[in-house]
Amino acid sequence: MNKRTEAAPFANEPFVDFGVEENRLAMEAAIGKIKEELGREYPLRIGDEKIYTEEKIVSLNPGDVGMAIGRVSKTDRALAEKAMQAALKTFESWKNVPAEERAGVLFRAAERLRERKREFSATMVLEAGKNYAEADADTAEAIDFMEFYAREMIRLDRINETLPLTKIAGEDNRLEYIPLGVGIVIPPWNFPLAICAGMTAAAIVSGNAVLLKPASATPVVAAKFVELMEEAGLPPGVLNFVPGSGAEVGDYLTSHPKTRFISFTGSKEVGLRIGRLAAETAPGQIWIKRFVAEMGGKDGIVVDETADLGAAAQAIVSSAFGFQGQKCSAGSRAFVVESVYEEVTERIVELTKRLSIGLPERNCAIGPVIDESSYKKILGYIEIGRKEGRLLAGGGRAPGNGYYIEPTVFADVDGKARIMQEEIFGPVLAIGKAKDWREAIRLYNDTEYGLTGSFFSTDEKRIEEAERTMHCGNLYINRKCTGALVGVHPFGGFNMSGTDSKAGGRDYLLLFTQAKAISRKR
Structure with a gap:
């Protein structure tokens, strides 16, 4: 066995802080070693x-x-x-x-x-x-x-x-x-x-x-x-x-x-x-x-007017664009109540425009999508989005010898729009406006999927109702809708999100x- 025996309590493996220079340099060295293996053949x-x-x-x-x-x-x-x-x-x-x-x-x-x-x-x-x-x-x-x-x-x-x-x-x-x-x-x-x-x-x-x-x-x-x-x-x-x-x-x-x-x-x-x-x-x-x-999923984040708007905007951006939105848990939709809609949207756009795009080996925030097929599919959805919403950020290819796409934000998107209903699996976020928090939850639930969701509010009664009514396998309160941990957040969804x-x-x-x-x- 090893030092973590079966009798010991389970503890999640810690993540590495790459803001520490030693860790960053170690990763760069590891990438260099992998490059020495390029072209290696692997058997069945x-x-x-x-x-x-x-x-x-x-x-x-x-x-x-x-x-x-x-x-x-x-x-x-x-x-x-x-x-x-x-x-x-x-x-x-x-x-x-x-x-x-x-x-x-x-x-x-x-x-x-x-x-x-x-x-x-x-x-x-x-x-x-x-x-x-x-x-x-x-x-x-x-x-x-x-x-x-x-x-x-x-x-x-x-x-x-x-x-x-x-x-x-x-x-x-x-x-x-x-x-x-x-x-x-x-x-x-x-x-x-x-x-x-x-x-x-x-x-x-x-x-x-x-x-x-x-x-x-x-x-x-x-x-x-x-x-x-x-x-x-x-x-x-x-x-x-x-x-x-x-x-x-x-x-x-x-x-x-x-x-x-x-x-x-x-x-x-x-x-x-x-x-x-x-x-x-x-x-x-x-x-x-x-x-x-x-x-998979068509996951989303709901924000009411009592929420910490800065934290909500940061969670929306992280959920939508982490690993270029190529996660089944990615928050590709956001529904914000109308009284704070413009403020939250402005914050989202500001944070999105700060994201660096480039080679993953240089540790850029936004890297490539996985292949040419995905690249073409996502760009096709962006063209659809131009007709279904107001383009506020991104909207096209990004430079580089790979499949780079700008993180893209559309606002004023109807809940029935294709970019609100279909899984894009790329860096595309659709934002919709709701008259109140209950309508925002209704809009969130209007999907054939049911994997992850988030609800941002400081009102305890609203939170309790959201916990009962938001229909998804993994619901998060006042945090992003990605990042499930083994043993902490058992992961899997409803409806067309799986079994x-x-x-x-x-x-x-x-x-x-x-x-x-x-x-x-x-």
């Missing part, structure tokens, strides 16, 4: 084999598109089937490994990641376009997920001691949480380490075997994570690394009769497609596939297990 990992394929996924730096971060071998259907068979075989032994031993792998992996924190963060600076703080927070969250889920598995294994069943005469009864089988883990590119590690760790520590299909935009950091798990002592075949096309490999594995569960984080459109495929019963399938999905699962919560591992009640007559 299937069972105990490392397989290099002729066809590769080439990972590019979105902030400097002439820079290839790495070349990752690409899976086809035949190799996907081979990985499935390897996972099925390994599952038969891994499911019998005691929970504390499985947890021990995660504790060791978390400790190794802590030791190599700068390396992983620097990789994301280059591969995902994150600035120093965003990358550091991503790595810290990956550490938190692994340690939290390790402790949770130990707790579930001891459930009969901590939460005993009702006793009856003449019988001994207990409850066990057993693994499901082989699952497909499909993480997103926007948190390419944290969510990848969290989804994978939850499934593995629960006793399942996994086929990990990383996002094609960020496969290098995922490959490094798989290497890390191997170093931590995870047996071959428990985690199989199968990057590839969603249409070819993803659909094939989702529809496979031996797939027991699919864990997915990504867009609503892809999530709904996976849900449809998973619902079909393939020949030879003997179970209903478990589908765990987090599918109501709560990553980093105490019920999350139940999604990767099944409860078996055992009774013995005395």
